[in-house]
Amino acid sequence: MVRIGVDFGGTKIEVAALSDDGAFLSRLRAPNPGNYDDAITTVRDLIDRTETATGKAESVGLGVPGSANPKTGLMRNANSTYLNGRNFAADLTTALGRPVRLANDANCLALSEASDGAAAGAKVAFAIIIGTGCGGGLVTHGRLVEGGNGVGGEWGHMPLPWPRPEEMPGPTCWCGQQGCLETWVSGTGLRRDHAATTGRDQPGEWIIGAARDGDKDAAAALDRYIGRLGRAMAVICNIVDPDVFVLGGGMSNVDELYGRLETAIRPYVFCDSWAARIVPARWGDSSGVRGAARLWQS
Incomplete structure (x- = not known):
């Protein structure tokens, strides 16, 4: 099973594919373009390239600065301020043609380290x-x-x-x-x-x-x-x-x-x-x- 993770940073966007045992199958990076529409396109294209190299992924998860309001889906508190007020997860779901899950970047750190890391x-x-x-x-x-x-x-x-x-x-x-x-x-x-x-x-x-x-x-x-x-x-x-x-x-x-x-x-x-x-x-x-x-x- 292939799982894709997206680390949406302020200066770069990284997409990686992991196997069931946590091994990296592929890692790609691109600069954060600094605007909403191009960010959607960049994430979609990186995922497409990753799946060309590794095969279709079972799931896509996204780590972002800030968080999404669980009632509205709208982003807030992101230092990439163009995300704020936008439904990033829904728009990526539309661009990719399948659902994504989104969480704060510190939450992703915690989950990673508790799964197979230092914790x-x-x-x-x-x-x-x-x-x-x-x-x-x-x-x-x-x-x-x-x-x-x-x-x-x-x-x-x-x-x-x-x-x-x-x-x-x-x-x-x-x-x-x-x-x-x-x-x-x-x-x-x-x-x-x-x-x-x-x-x-x-x-x-x-x-x-x-x-x-x-x-x-x-x-x-x-x-x-x-x-x-x-x-x-x-x-x-x-x-x-x-x-x-x-x-x-x-x-x-x-x-x-x-x-x-x-x-x-x-x-x-x-x-x-x-x-x-x-x-x-x-x-x-x-x-x-x-x-x-x-x-x-x-």
């Missing part, structure tokens, strides 16, 4: 994307949890918990609220915090490297980042109690997170002996397309 076998797995933005996805007993309104796991737009006086009210987020996690624990948030404290705007990679080289300001920014991420993850522990956290996105490559987050989380968890595994995504940036291909199994 395989977990009772409760929470996947976190910490890159340019911040997102989350929840899988329980192998099944994706999207919720009644399709916003299950939308972790990036809750406020920073247990805020310090200097963290209030927090930066204004693109969503219109203040102090969202996305403004604090994304890679962009690390850069913003370092610049606000030092007056020097440096990319995240520079800050991490400088911290390792002994730069006190960079080390302090990394300390604050880990503390804030730990507090944010503790809220998830107190609500759904994951046995595994899987980290994806650019900040998931920072090795210091895996040695220090447990200590940052533990004081805020309402439990006498809390423990959970905190691991990087096994499939890296392939998790999105792999999870999309598995949407018909969830």
Whole structure:
């Protein structure tokens, strides 16, 4: 059986075909064209080329930024803003001549890693994307949890918990609220915090490297980042109690997170002996397309 997954990113669109055992049969990429009609055409053409190479697929799943309103099907909260207000799944169904399933990209990461990745076998797995933005996805007993309104796991737009006086009210987020996690624990948030404290705007990679080289300001920014991420993850522990956290996105490559987050989380968890595994995504940036291909199994 061939399953097709589509990872609809802000700069590129990837289509992959997977076998039943999760092996890649084909992978194709194209630039995101930046407008709705051409995006439909690009996805259709990539799928056609993939099926020419591998044979007809049993199913097509699509991972996207933002989410679809389960009542209307209309997209919302996508950073590819031309998707918002459009019924992307229905229009792709028409273009392809068969149904597709659509889910948030962080949900696809969670489903991929819970199926055969770093969280395989977990009772409760929470996947976190910490890159340019911040997102989350929840899988329980192998099944994706999207919720009644399709916003299950939308972790990036809750406020920073247990805020310090200097963290209030927090930066204004693109969503219109203040102090969202996305403004604090994304890679962009690390850069913003370092610049606000030092007056020097440096990319995240520079800050991490400088911290390792002994730069006190960079080390302090990394300390604050880990503390804030730990507090944010503790809220998830107190609500759904994951046995595994899987980290994806650019900040998931920072090795210091895996040695220090447990200590940052533990004081805020309402439990006498809390423990959970905190691991990087096994499939890296392939998790999105792999999870999309598995949407018909969830």
